[in-house]
Amino acid sequence: MKVHYINILLFALPLNILVNTHKKPHTTPRHTETTRLLCECDLYIPNYDNDPQMKEVMQQFEDRTTQRFEEYEERMNHKRQKCKDRCDKEIQKIILKDKLEKQMAEQFATLDTDIQSDAIPTCICEKSIADKVEKDCLRCGYGLGTVAPTVGLLGTVAVHAWKPAALKATIAAALKLNTTEISAAAKTAGDAVGAAKVIKLIQSTFKIQNISGQSLGSYITTNTYTDVTSIYEAVYEQIQWTCLPRLDGYLLVGGANPNDPMCSVVWGKIVPGLVGQGKGVSYNEVIQKTAETIVSDAKTTAVVKAAKVTSVKKAAVETTQKGVIDAASIELYNAIGYSVLAIIIIVLIMVIIYLILRYRRKKKMKKKLQYIKLLEE
Incomplete structure (x- = not known):
C-alpha cells in the first residue's frame, strides 16, 4: 500500500490506493552479510612499522x-x-x-641593677659649651670628610665631560675665524706650485728658456699661469720668430733652424702629420693643444697642493687649540686639587679639636665620678 497526494483545486487530498504487487516475500533473495574478522595476532601489529x-x-x-x-x-x-x-x-x-636576642638578654641580666638615681650628678645632664663645640666639630668633620672625596670625584668627572665639548667648540670657532687665512695660504701655495709646473712643462716640451726677451719665471707668474691664450701666443710668437721664415720688406729671411732644440721639437711634432696621405696638422694647433694640456696639468697640481696646505693648516689650528684646552683643564685640575686639600686640612683640624675636647670631657667625668665615690664612702 502506498500513499499518493494529488493537488486538486489547491487542496492536498490524501488518497489511499491499494497497490497489487506480484513480488512474493518468500522468493525475495536476501543479502548475505560478509564477515570481516581479524586474527588475535593481527590486533597488535602496528600499521607503520615499514613506513x-x-x-x-x-x-x-x-x-x-x-x-x-x-x-x-x-x-x-x-x-x-x-x-x-x-x-x-x-x-x-x-x-x-x-x-642576638639571647646575647642581649644575657648581657642585660648580668648588669648591676643597684644604681641609685641620686648617684648620677646633675651636672652631667647639663650641656656645656665644650660638649656643644665637640658635637659641632664632629658634625662638621663628618660633613666635610664626606664632601671632600665627592668634590674631587665630581670635579674630575665634570672636567672630563667638559673637555671634549669645549675642544670641539674651540676648534670649530678657530677654524671659522681662520678660514680666510687658511684659504689664502692654500691658494698662494697652489698658485706657486702651478706656475712652477707650467714653467717646467714649457721648458721640457718646447725647450724654451726665454719669452719676449725675458725669462719664463718673469713672464709666467702666479696670476698668469692659467691664461692659456697668453701662454699660447707667447710660445707661438717665439717659435715663429725663431723657426719659421718671415718677410723683411720684399726679402724672405729666417727659416727653420735645425740647430735650435726648440725648432727640432716643433718640427718633430708637425712633420709626422704632414706625411700621412695629405693630412696635415697646423703648427699653431699643435702649440695650442700642448699649451692647454700644460695648463690643465698645472691646475691639477695646484689644487692638490692647496688641499694639502689646507689640511696642514687645519691640523695646526687643532693642535694649538688642543694645547690651550689641555692647559685650561690642567688649571682646573689644580684648582680642584687645592680645594680638596683645603677641605681635608679643615677636616683634620675639626677632628683634632673633637679629640681634644673629648679627652678633656672624659677627664672631667672621671674626676666627678671619683668625687661621687668618695662622698658615698
Whole structure:
C-alpha cells in the first residue's frame, strides 16, 4: 500500500490506493552479510612499522618531546635552587636574630641593677659649651670628610665631560675665524706650485728658456699661469720668430733652424702629420693643444697642493687649540686639587679639636665620678 497526494483545486487530498504487487516475500533473495574478522595476532601489529616517513616523524616527535622535558626539568631545578637559597637566607636571618636576642638578654641580666638615681650628678645632664663645640666639630668633620672625596670625584668627572665639548667648540670657532687665512695660504701655495709646473712643462716640451726677451719665471707668474691664450701666443710668437721664415720688406729671411732644440721639437711634432696621405696638422694647433694640456696639468697640481696646505693648516689650528684646552683643564685640575686639600686640612683640624675636647670631657667625668665615690664612702 502506498500513499499518493494529488493537488486538486489547491487542496492536498490524501488518497489511499491499494497497490497489487506480484513480488512474493518468500522468493525475495536476501543479502548475505560478509564477515570481516581479524586474527588475535593481527590486533597488535602496528600499521607503520615499514613506513620510513612515519618512522622519521615519530623519531622527531620523540626527540622534541625529550628536549622539552629536559628544558622543563632544567627550569624547575633552577627555580628549586632559587627557592632553596631564599629559604636558607631566611633561616640564617632567623637564627642570627635569635642569637642576638639571647646575647642581649644575657648581657642585660648580668648588669648591676643597684644604681641609685641620686648617684648620677646633675651636672652631667647639663650641656656645656665644650660638649656643644665637640658635637659641632664632629658634625662638621663628618660633613666635610664626606664632601671632600665627592668634590674631587665630581670635579674630575665634570672636567672630563667638559673637555671634549669645549675642544670641539674651540676648534670649530678657530677654524671659522681662520678660514680666510687658511684659504689664502692654500691658494698662494697652489698658485706657486702651478706656475712652477707650467714653467717646467714649457721648458721640457718646447725647450724654451726665454719669452719676449725675458725669462719664463718673469713672464709666467702666479696670476698668469692659467691664461692659456697668453701662454699660447707667447710660445707661438717665439717659435715663429725663431723657426719659421718671415718677410723683411720684399726679402724672405729666417727659416727653420735645425740647430735650435726648440725648432727640432716643433718640427718633430708637425712633420709626422704632414706625411700621412695629405693630412696635415697646423703648427699653431699643435702649440695650442700642448699649451692647454700644460695648463690643465698645472691646475691639477695646484689644487692638490692647496688641499694639502689646507689640511696642514687645519691640523695646526687643532693642535694649538688642543694645547690651550689641555692647559685650561690642567688649571682646573689644580684648582680642584687645592680645594680638596683645603677641605681635608679643615677636616683634620675639626677632628683634632673633637679629640681634644673629648679627652678633656672624659677627664672631667672621671674626676666627678671619683668625687661621687668618695662622698658615698
